[in-house]
Amino acid sequence: MEGGGNEYKKGLWTVEEDRILMDYIREHGKGKWNRVNKVTGLKRCGKSCRLRWMNYLSPNVKRGDFSEEEDDLIIRLHKLLGNRWSLIAGRVPGRTDNQVKNHWNTHLSKKLGVNSKKGKTKAKTYPDSERAKKNSSTPSSNSNSELQPLPNSDSNSNIFGDDEVAAAIDGFDDEIMNIKDNNIGTKSGVGFSDMWEAMMIGNDLNLYSSYLLDPTLDDHYPFQFDHL
DNA sequence: AAACCGACCAACCGCCACATT
């Protein structure tokens, strides 16, 4: 489906490839990932382009160390949800499922004395039919996805039923808003990621002028323009 | 200085369901 095996490049992305992908998204928007190589000549499959955008280039992505608040949130969400990283990431502003997963496997699991890798075999954390239901209602941006009713699963660490999980999750929302405020600010009532998203796709920048004039936000901006 | 080792993390893989043709 992704085309023949050898026509696509693999491995780390170069600055030039990033620039090409950014240009494409700026012009055509997100999605239609399999058109990227046709339109731009980029030797990357659609999947790879999507992943690069979602995990690195997207303005929604926050770089840098995880804060104590984020750690605490992830730990508690993981206790509720198990290894459902996209759901967890959806509740941790600016973090991708890959970031959360990596952070858990390299830091938090050790911190908690959890053996995160129970063998080499793939272990679905919940039935795929349920995952697909969630997928279909989860927006491509991970920043504001709504929590879906959670399936019971005997294969993850979630010991709660759907109702308990949903109720518990609701309690995280205020806390999440605090993390947003602390980390990226909520000036003008406009999200930081919204600003960059709008910039990238050519929306009205004036709306976000307060961000642009705030030097304290530099640490939160994930993308370097100077190599474009 | 160099070899080794472990931690980290970006990226890939395989699978799946939904959307489209």
Add this chain to the structure above:
DNA sequence: TAATGTGGCGGTTGGTCGGTT
């Protein structure tokens, strides 16, 4: 209805880097 295309997920791999010997 079936076939194909697409997007999304979690698990896993492998390259890079910094610390240690």
